[in-house]
Structure formats: structure tokens, C-alpha cells
Amino acid sequence: MSIFISIAGYRDTELPKTIRSLYDNADNPDELIFGIVSQDVKKGHPNVEWLGDQVRINRMHARDARGAGFARKIAMEMYQDEDYFFQVDSHMKFIKGWDTKLKNMLLESQQLANNKKIILSQFPAPYTIFTDGTYFYPKGDQYFWDDVSWTSVVNTWSAVWAGNREVMEDKTKPMKSHTILAGLLFTIGDFVKEIPYDERICFMGEELCIAIRAYTRGWEIYAPNEMVCWHFYKREDRPKVWNDNTYGRSWTDLEMKSQRIQKNVILGVEQGIYGIGDYDKYVEYQEMIGINFAEFYEKDMDRKLNLGLFTQETIFDENFNMIEISITGYCNSGLHKECFARENCQCICHEGENNV
Numbered sequence: 001m002s003i004f005i006s007i008a009g010y011r012d013t014e015l016p017k018t019i020r021s022l023y024d025n026a027d028n029p030d031e032l033i034f035g036i037v038s039q040d041v042k043k044g045h046p047n048v049e050w051l052g053d054q055v056r057i058n059r060m061h062a063r064d065a066r067g068a069g070f071a072r073k074i075a076m077e078m079y080q081d082e083d084y085f086f087q088v089d090s091h092m093k094f095i096k097g098w099d100t101k102l103k104n105m106l107l108e109s110q111q112l113a114n115n116k117k118i119i120l121s122q123f124p125a126p127y128t129i130f131t132d133g134t135y136f137y138p139k140g141d142q143y144f145w146d147d148v149s150w151t152s153v154v155n156t157w158s159a160v161w162a163g164n165r166e167v168m169e170d171k172t173k174p175m176k177s178h179t180i181l182a183g184l185l186f187t188i189g190d191f192v193k194e195i196p197y198d199e200r201i202c203f204m205g206e207e208l209c210i211a212i213r214a215y216t217r218g219w220e221i222y223a224p225n226e227m228v229c230w231h232f233y234k235r236e237d238r239p240k241v242w243n244d245n246t247y248g249r250s251w252t253d254l255e256m257k258s259q260r261i262q263k264n265v266i267l268g269v270e271q272g273i274y275g276i277g278d279y280d281k282y283v284e285y286q287e288m289i290g291i292n293f294a295e296f297y298e299k300d301m302d303r304k305l306n307l308g309l310f311t312q313e314t315i316f317d318e319n320f321n322m323i324e325i326s327i328t329g330y331c332n333s334g335l336h337k338e339c340f341a342r343e344n345c346q347c348i349c350h351e352g353e354n355n356v
Contacts, residue, residue, distance in 0.1 A: 004082035008037040008071035009090030016046035026099045035078035039065040067202025079192045089183035091232035098228040109174045109222040119187045121180040122223040124231035150177040150223040153289045160204040177223040178289045179211040198274045202254045205262040215285045216277035
């Protein structure tokens with residue numbers, strides 16, 4: 001039973017270690033097919049020749065990166081009818097037998113739900129790296145706990161959609177969850193055909209949009225009842241696509257467009273494959289998570305604490321030598337008189353207003 005593993009990495013030195021951890025810790029490594037998008041400079045791409053015909057790789061210059069959705073779509077398109085689809089981040093570690101465990105938990109979830117269309121997803125446990133290069137797996141971390149959890153939907157103080165860890169009371173079996181985590185998503189291969197990645201959504205909010213699109217097409221989300229991997233969350237000193245601005249790419253610009261598309265998806269305005277499926281299921285989803293999206297966008301969004309979204313963008317040349325650092329921002333509340341980013345506001349509603 002083959003597993004297609006989708007990995008998108010951005011200038012990530014952990015990428016080759018993630019690939020090795022997946023391969024070395026699988027019960028059936030010969031069944032793995034890797035679809036890798038490596039966004040890096042020429043010398044930064046991983047050596048994957050040792051995988052032979054088990055790897056499909058797109059080596060992209062980091063200057064051409066457009067966010068997670070863009071890269072994950074490219075990786076997903078490398079899928080070729082494998083039995084399972086497994087999307088992970090490029091900085092992860094895996095337990096022995098992770099493949100067998102995920103297959104078994106997926107089967108159990110399908111039986112519990114009486115539904116073949118199940119997505120397994122949750123927040124992985126944390127790992128970190130010391131300055132000497134050694135790895136540490138914290139227990140009881142106050143920000144990223146190491147215990148299994150299901151995931152609720154939240155809109156953060158910075159007005160972006162995200163998931164929140166919730167205690168899993170019964171750990172004897174997988175349990176229903178409200179949204180997916182893009183860095184740990186295991187399901188059957190049919191998912192690729194029904195829920196293709198939307199490259200227009202660059203990062204924050206992609207998970208809720210996928211969850212809505214999937215749920216309204218008959219998919220259900222379950223959280224594994226056993227932790228199968230660790231994730232490198234705190235990467236303060238590592239390159240991020242939203243900090244690197246090369247050849248005119250502006251993360252603020254990408255994020256603005258992404259936020260507008262997300263809103264259309266979440267409100268049921270978007271049409272076609274990137275929009276909702278069945279409307280009754282869309283209403284059911286909102287009842288399940290306890291959020292009325294129309295009411296939220298009409299009332300709650302304007303009450304968010306941050307009236308402007310700021311981005312610090314570091315501009316590099318082709319070899320990633322730093323040229324300059326700039327701070328940009330845009331209002332996301334419509335309260336222009338109180339926009340915290342007035343001096344450099346790039347909100348589309350200010351076009352032609354000379355930074356009103």
C-alpha cells in the first residue's frame with residue numbers, strides 16, 4: 001500500500017533530515033514515494049539521489065517562492081495514484097512504525113465514522129535544536145504540548161484563522177476534530193482529486209479553507225490517538241518566506257490577496273473546486289465549530305485588537321545577500337482613521353488616497 005509524501009521546504013536545512021527520518025522509521029520504506037518542492041539557492045537543495053525512483057523533486061530558486069499554498073500545490077501535483085496521501089512539513093521527526101500506525105488509525109476512524117473519506121490531522125509534538133546541533137524533545141511544553149489533541153477553530157488576536165489544541169479525553173481511539181493541520185495530514189489518495197491545493201492562499205488560513213472544502217464534500221476530520229512525529233516550531237533564526245523579499249516579491253502583497261480569497265471561501269462566495277461543496281454541509285460545519293462566519297465578518301473582525309497587519313521584509317539579491325529591511329503593513333479592519341500602518345499602508349482600499 002503505497003504512501004505519497006508531500007513535502008515543501010523553504011531554505012530549510014532540516015529538509016534532508018526529515019526525509020531520512022521518514023524513510024528510516026517506516027515499517028515499509030519501499031512503499032514510500034516522496035514529492036518534494038525544495039525552494040532554495042543552488043547549493044541548498046537536498047541530495048535525494050539515494051531514493052532512486054522513489055522521489056519526485058522540484059528544485060525551485062527561493063526567489064520564486066510564493067508561500068506554502070503555492071509550494072504544496074506543486075508537490076501535490078506530483079501525486080500519481082498512490083494509495084495514501086501524507087502531507088508533512090520540512091522540519092519533522094518520526095517514530096518507528098509511523099506508517100503502520102497511521103494506516104491503522106485511519107482504518108479505525110473510517111470504521112467509527114462509517115465513512116471512507118477520513119482525514120487524520122493534529123498538532124505534532126515539539127522538538128528543538130541546541131546550539132551544538134543536538135536535538136531535544138521537551139515534555140509538557142507550555143506552548144506546544146507533547147500529548148495528542150484534537151483541534152478547534154479560532155480567529156487569533158491578529159485576525160487570522162488558526163487551530164487550537166484541545167485536550168483529548170479518550171485516548172483509546174481517534175476522535176473527531178474540527179480542522180486540519182497542514183503539517184500533518186494523512187488520508188486516502190482520493191483526497192488529492194477532490195481537494196486540490198489552492199495556490200492563492202499563501203499561509204495563514206489555508207487550513208480552515210481546506211477543512212471547509214473537504215467537510216462540505218463529505219470528508220470528516222479525525223485526530224490520531226497516538227503521536228507519530230515531532231515538529232520544529234521555534235525556528236526564530238531560520239529563513240522564512242515572509243521575511244525574504246527578492247525580485248519585487250512582497251509578502252504583504254501576497255498576504256493581502258490571500259486574505260481576500262480566504263474570506264470568499266469561508267463565506268461561501270468562492271465558486272468551483274476551491275469553494276464549498278454542499279451548502280447544507282456548510283451550515284452543519286459552522287454549527288459543529290460554533291462559529292457563524294457571516295456574523296463574524298460583519299461584527300467581530302472590526303473588534304480585533306490589531307488594526308493593521310505588519311510585515312518586516314528583508315530584501316536580498318539572487319545569492320541572498322541582504323540589501324535592506326523594510327516594514328510594511330495594511331489595515332484589515334476598515335477603520336482607516338485608526339490604521340496603525342498609516343505611513344506605509346498598502347491596503348487596496350487606500351489606493352489613490354496617498355496613504356490616507
